[in-house]
Amino acid sequence: MTVKQIMVIGAGQMGGGIAQVCAMAGYNVHLHDLKEEFVEKGLNVIKKNLERQVSKGKMTEEEQTQTFQRLTPSVDLQNAAKVDIVIEAAVENMEIKSKLFAELDGIAAEHTILATNTSSLPITEIAAVTNRPEKVIGMHFMNPVPVMKLVEVIRGLATSDEVYQVVEDLAKALNKVPVEVNDFPGFVANRILMPMINEAIYTLYEGVATKEAIDEVMKLGMNHPMGPLALADFIGLDTCLYIMETLHEGFGDTKYRPCPLLRKYVKAGWLGKKTGKGFYTYE
The missing domain is CATH 3.40.50.720 (NAD(P)-binding Rossmann-like Domain)
Structure with a gap:
């Protein structure tokens, strides 16, 4: 065809x-x-x-x-x-x-x-x-x-x-x-990416480091072009939450449990770049 x-x-x-x-x-x-x-x-x-x-x-x-x-x-x-x-x-x-x-x-x-x-x-x-x-x-x-x-x-x-x-x-x-x-929840890209973003949010939630520090570590230490929290803002925190919920439901594994801080930001309407505020504030 x-x-x-x-x-x-x-x-x-x-x-x-x-x-x-x-x-x-x-x-x-x-x-x-x-x-x-x-x-x-x-x-x-x-x-x-x-x-x-x-x-x-x-x-x-x-x-x-x-x-x-x-x-x-x-x-x-x-x-x-x-x-x-x-x-x-x-x-x-x-x-x-x-x-x-x-x-x-x-x-x-x-x-x-x-x-x-x-x-x-x-x-x-x-x-x-x-x-x-x-x-x-x-x-x-x-x-x-x-x-x-x-x-x-x-x-x-x-x-x-x-x-x-x-x-x-x-x-x-x-x-x-x-x-x-193959057809598994999150496929490959989001099955690997989203738990990393979720873990970065947990790292912020638990006070391990500031958002800037977390993003700097991943950019300079792991050669990522964008830090995970900035990337979450770019994707949309509502989308990140939805994918984490899909992974959590699909696998039934607690390692995919969305961070409470992610839920709180989404409930507040802080969805990232598209709303002007997420982990960072945008003009």
């Missing part, structure tokens, strides 16, 4: 980034969200990103225009009937994703692959709400999508080899590096 038309669901940071790299690679993309204002906001961010590429000499003005012309705004889920693959990047919530995949299954053409950008939720469970579990797969991009090379490609229990191959080839066409991962 050849992929020509793509729908990306969710015009936020992740969805917008995925739509951008797909359009840059020459694919026609329907960028879908619930409201026109969300789609417009996503398209404006992509436009600014492409303009930055031109100013840096990484793209010509003609290429920028052609890339942007490949993006079609969508607020009607029926547009899924026109595409070869749907990449869902909606909110990280099993109930929302299950409802969406059941709807997409009824709209999309028989050959259409349904991919999810979930960072921690089981692909097999999402696939189970459809009549095409063999065509459901995980395609977990890293943030920020235009910069980060990795895509975790996650097979559900029923995902076919053919579908896996199409998605792996697509990831390569987007100039990404696909890595095959």
Whole structure:
């Protein structure tokens, strides 16, 4: 199967980034969200990103225009009937994703692959709400999508080899590096990353060191480009908490128990960079 038309669901940071790299690679993309204002906001961010590429000499003005012309705004889920693959990047919530995949299954053409950008939720469970579990797969991009090379490609229990191959080839066409991962809570990236972030929060909670000191140790001692607390703010503390809860529930192991300080910050609405306050304060 050849992929020509793509729908990306969710015009936020992740969805917008995925739509951008797909359009840059020459694919026609329907960028879908619930409201026109969300789609417009996503398209404006992509436009600014492409303009930055031109100013840096990484793209010509003609290429920028052609890339942007490949993006079609969508607020009607029926547009899924026109595409070869749907990449869902909606909110990280099993109930929302299950409802969406059941709807997409009824709209999309028989050959259409349904991919999810979930960072921690089981692909097999999402696939189970459809009549095409063999065509459901995980395609977990890293943030920020235009910069980060990795895509975790996650097979559900029923995902076919053919579908896996199409998605792996697509990831390569987007100039990404696909890595095959099995369907376990948190996959590889978040199963390793999130407990590290959670432990950094415990280190702060227990008064072992200040937030600045904790981040400095990991940057200078472990050569991490960003400290774990700053990274948590960048990801969103609500997302970090949700993934830790998914790991805790999925494995039933106390080592994945979310730190009480993380819960407290989320309850306070201190979600990190997106709200202007998390472990650090942002303008």
